[in-house]
Amino acid sequence: MPRTSSTRAPGGAVTLQQVATVAGVSLATASRVLHGSGGRKVAEALAERVTAAAAELRYVAHAPAQSLARSRSTVVGVLVHDIADPYFAAIAAGAMDVAREYDLMVLVANTFRDPGLERDYLARLRAQRARAVLLAGSAFVGEPFAEEVAAFAESGGRVAAIGAHGTGIDTVEPDQYGGGRLIAEHLVGLGHREIGVITGPAGLATVAQRLAGFTSVVAAPRLGHADFTREGGRAATHELLGRHPELTAIFALNDLMAAGALAALRELGRPVPEQLSVAGFDDLPVATDVTPALTTVRLQLADIGARAMRLLLDDEPVGRLVPAPAELVVRDSTGQASTLH
Amino acid sequence: MPRTSSTRAPGGAVTLQQVATVAGVSLATASRVLHGSGGRKVAEALAERVTAAAAELRYVAHAPAQSLARSRSTVVGVLVHDIADPYFAAIAAGAMDVAREYDLMVLVANTFRDPGLERDYLARLRAQRARAVLLAGSAFVGEPFAEEVAAFAESGGRVAAIGAHGTGIDTVEPDQYGGGRLIAEHLVGLGHREIGVITGPAGLATVAQRLAGFTSVVAAPRLGHADFTREGGRAATHELLGRHPELTAIFALNDLMAAGALAALRELGRPVPEQLSVAGFDDLPVATDVTPALTTVRLQLADIGARAMRLLLDDEPVGRLVPAPAELVVRDSTGQASTLH
DNA sequence: GTGGGGGTGGAAAGCGCTTTCCGCCTGCGA
DNA sequence: TCGCAGGCGGAAAGCGCTTTCCACCCCCAC
Known part of the structure; x- marks a missing residue:
């Protein structure tokens, strides 16, 4: 369809304005049709023209612009020591599963147990205005890290942790x-x-x-x-x-x-x-x-990750502590004490 | 310092405007000092006032706003089948390491080998205006996925793959x-x-x-x-x-x-x-x-992930194919064929 | 002493979207 | 017939930042 090639900006992405123009409606109407929070109604006929135009142009909304306008982003952060460690990989997988339910993207930060990097990533997650961040690695005690956590919370993000991370944030506490x-x-x-x-x-x-x-x-x-x-x-x-x-x-x-x-x-x-x-x-x-x-x-790691993510995304007051059980699994590597000594 | 509490917006995050006000300079100057691309000089004295104010207020730039203004984001995407699979975890870890060198954040998407989800995530990565995306899972052949990849590239993002993902994109090809x-x-x-x-x-x-x-x-x-x-x-x-x-x-x-x-x-x-x-x-x-x-x-998985990420982030023309060697490692699980049969 | 040029700060115009208003149009009741 | 309310489209004001352009100041040369 020649329409497509002539309408789409050659190098850049499609904007809502272009969709609106193609559909023959205003920017506002296009926005209401495509991302409207339901509060406002648009006539059938117009709505169809808009969705058709959007599909034809392969339009997807500019997420940063949306974040800016709505002042809320659609990303959450997960801070792990090392994603290649199966312990953290399992937690992250569980968390990502829940994030998907909520239609959120997950920024994963590998800190390599470096407290400096940890702080740094947390600041950058704050910069992204991540809606929430999951601290999956147990903290090193007594860092100035707490200050960064506070800054994150203060700027409107939620924080949850696996293991003890101090007060005032949601915690899933494996036993x-x-x-x-x-x-x-x-x-x-x-x-x-x-x-x-x-x-x-x-x-x-x-x-x-x-x-x-x-x-x-x-x-x-x-x-x-x-x-x-x-x-x-x-x-x-x-x-x-x-x-x-x-x-x-x-x-x-x-x-x-x-x-x-x-x-x-x-x-x-x-x-x-x-x-x-x-x-x-x-x-x-x-x-x-x-x-x-x-x-x-x-430890049910995926479940722990998932529950922590749920704590982050529901709207309950913060500061909860959810215990996660530990269960003994006896296999073949342990037996009666040898009497050789 | 009472200054802090009175200057910072109670519920929200600190803006550059607030920093500028505290420093007694204009918005433009504050921007130049904190994020200036070096092209423009600001007097010592002013610059110091600005950095001091920023530090005092714990200012971090609003990344979505920056993305919007600069029309380039600081996130890259990594698409994996399952991050809990050590194969993908290793690749992702290698890729994240390189991303850190470039000061980029990594959005990880778990597709669970579901072609629908894969497409979906790629579209959302496009929505985020991710600078680049690494397709770490080998593709299912003949999907309409290719179309989505094209849309991503067209909207200005780079794409690289591990394994054969079709033409026109950078590929690291393990042997x-x-x-x-x-x-x-x-x-x-x-x-x-x-x-x-x-x-x-x-x-x-x-x-x-x-x-x-x-x-x-x-x-x-x-x-x-x-x-x-x-x-x-x-x-x-x-x-x-x-x-x-x-x-x-x-x-x-x-x-x-x-x-x-x-x-x-x-x-x-x-x-x-x-x-x-x-x-x-x-x-x-x-x-x-x-x-x-x-x-x-x-297979040197971390290295493969790292090299793919480098392909994404350098400024060379696309379409390269980098082979990655496979090496036989003989251990104890193989031996002479038994003669029992 | 005046004109011009280099350097530096600030005003303002966007980036792409959301959302509040505003105003038009339609339909209903009196 | 006219008034008014309700419904719905559009104009426009931001969201927080970058960056162009303009204005200003100071210094130097003539």
Whole structure:
């Protein structure tokens, strides 16, 4: 249809004005037909002309202009430490699902656990006038980050967090403490007394809580330190067993590190769970991919992400705290304490 | 400082006008100081007053307004089938890294392999006037999707794809065909003659290419069909071995399904690789988490994502094709063909 | 001492859309 | 027949920013 090529601006996008002109109506009428909030009626005939013109020109509204005019945007932000980490990927997927229900686009920001970047991205999300932002990574405690969060809220955006992010914002709180406790009780029930724990990045609330839950049952586990990665878990296991050969069980604070621990024990020729038991946390897909399958704590990550997003998008007052349960999943990587020592 | 509380609009965000007023300069000057493209100079003294005021008020520019005025936005889009799939998560992470270099925000759209949603998201990315969009999922062939891609490009955005997405757009092309071939040659070299292949979603270019590479060496493998998931791979393995007990090797078209195959074989009590060899594709982290570790084809996914994003953001003419190598990684899941049959 | 030019601040015109008014037209009742 | 209310289209005023253009000032050269 030659109409199309002659009407559309060569290099640029189609504007509402062009649609209105083609339809032979005013800008205002075109706007009412295409994006009208329903409050105002437009005659059938005109409306049809407008929608036809819009379709013919492949018109889509200029979202930034709409944001400006309506002073509300259609994007939400999700702040994660690393989207390639399946833990965050699962949360993000759940959140994105809900965002789609609400017809919102999702800006994902990868912070690499860098507090500076985190602040920076939050400021940029504020610049975008994102309607809401989900802080999916547990915070480092005591940052000036709180100030940036406040600025975001003050400029009209909503904030929710997974895990403890301070007061005044909606929070979905996975039962990290309870999960740590469950693993401890499970291991103790199997007769383990000498247990090593491989921790994650210092300062992460998640780490502190999981560990606290564990130590509420097992007072003084041997600690090894890693960074929540498979490779870190492997190295820490070697190191920990070097220092404490008497251990009969290892609790890695996430599944990734537990997988690494399993690899290390294979290298050392120490059978799991016959000689050493291993437990993880999160119940990521990797937990069932490894052999033996990991005993771990299930967090319903996609659901957690989804619920956090719902908190952001409903119109209830803020400051709610939604607990998310942790569930013990016993698989093959844990067994009776070996009597070899 | 009481100044802050009295100057900032109670409910809304700080505007440039407010900053200008506080600094005692005009709107134009404030704009030049804070976002000036360098072409125009502003006296030291004034500039300092402006930056001070901006900092004091925690001013960040209204991005939609800026997009409108400059008619260029600072967001790019990434279209993936499922961000929770580590394959796409890795690509997205690589792409986001590069986007950060360019100071761009990334809108991630999860399409769940639904062609309708894919089109829809692309239109919405066009609405956002995203500067560029990365099509990370290999296309379903022959969709009206192409039309939407054209509309996006026409409205001034750039488009790049991972895998074959048609002509006229930049493409990073992983050597899927070559990878399939490498696995075939490897298995044949080990003496395997009866080989099963577990394929992925029909219509996916990736699937066709990997399979084509394989069959260029092994003419007529037994085919089982699955959906690129671990569970699908498991079920398909049971089914395939039921039909063809004579198989000595199984090639799953991705690592997730290969992990499922391993699980199935464990259930069947058939040792890998002594009795059956298994190979995957992608070299995802899971490949080294399983036991035995998977022989697979390495695709440098993060790098692929990063290179695609660079294609989008440089100013070269479009239509380039960048090949990405596939590399055979031999691990423990493949061995000499068993002589039991 | 006056004219001209370079440099710098400010006014104002958009960018594409929403939304408030305003005014016209129609239809109804008196 | 006229008045008035209700319905609906259009003009226009923004939303917050960029950028062009104009005006002004100061300094220098003649």
